Amino acid sequence: MLNLEYMWGLLPVLLSYLPLTLQMATIAMLFALVFACLLAVVRVTRVPLLNGLALLFISFFRGTPLLVQLFLFYYGLPQLVEALVSINGVTAAVLGLTLHFSAYMAESIRAAIVGIDRSQTEAALSIGMTQPQLMRRIILPQATRVATPTLMNYFIDMIKATSLAFTLGVTELMGATQKEASSSFLYLEAFLLVAIIYWVVVELLSWGQRRLETYLNRAYQR
């Protein structure tokens, strides 16, 4: 029933688009991490004005679908801002993924920061550390550990969400599959194969996640 030969032949073709998918996810993840940390610190320290803006930002990007946000950046914004007319699909996708996921990640980082017991904060202040030193050297390293499992899950989500970039005309893994399938008409084979590719990538990452967590927990073993 399944045309296995076709699938076998399609595998290297699709795999050649995997690097673009992973690149988009990785770059968006790195930007999102930095941005989410800033948002979280603003929320925790309640910087006046910025805190309000952070709340608004988080509310919007959590409150609307990713697909809508992508279309807004790619098709909508160029009508408003001349300079964005030349924005390409990859850039728009990375931008959208970054902003969307940073809103979610900011909340889990904030929760991780708030969860660190207050006595360490007081101890750091008592020896004369400044707030930024306290954040950088004591709080964020520990919050990272607490937030890592959740953040890894977001990364996994992000890899899958890159498939939406094909709606912006980007030929990444999903876009390539779509093209191949519509010329061969072997939809089941093509989409089954791409599903397996995503699945294997995610499983490999989950394995990496477990290793990373063991490493991060080394300071907490009794």
Place this chain on the structure above:
Amino acid sequence: MITLEAVTKRFGKQNVFADIDLTLARGEIIVIIGPSGTGKSTLLRCINFLERPDSGRITVGGVQVDAQRASRADILKLRRRTAFVFQNYGLFANKTALENISEGMIVVDKIPRQQAHARAREILERIGLADKHDAYPAALSGGQQQRIGIGRAMAANADVILFDEPTSSLDPQWVGEVLSLMKQLASEQQTMIIVTHEMQFARDVADRVVFMDEGQIIEQAPPQELFTAPKDPRTQRFLRKILAPTGQPLP
């Protein structure tokens, strides 16, 4: 060398304490006793602005800070002159024993890492935990954690170390080792202010015992005097209540 002048702290409209005056000489050891909820810990935490006093003046080793005008820089200066030992240790969970002690030297005092680690090793030696230098707090007993907490305070080279009920969260089996480390510090003329319920320790170590009740200093005297002949009826009542179960002589 340490002076508190008219220090006042309110939570909301409620006075925790008002117009507290206290003076310590270099090398002096003061133990503050009194019923729970009378502001002993809050007073201690006001000395290094972990709690910001509402008014009053605090002077530690030449740094004078007026509570109503204290800038961030003033507070940092004051904190570098003081060190604090917490009831719940407050060790940095992501740092080893050695790093807990060297952290302040590296980050705050800007001492080169190698030098700071060498000094931290000396301190670990003095607190009897040299073999635990690369252990993380989670792997240490309560007593060991608190000794590291004291080691961190020693590393700050402060004019005064403030102890906030340092043995109150310890299992009884670890209390002795922490108290004996504090006695060792006392014998080295370290200036200390200690809030504790360990009366025997207060008798042995304090130069002066301060009795606080309801946000006021009721009386202060050398321990032999305060424990045997307290003047104020509130002090007498408190001491009888707290000493009776311990078998120590009652006033």
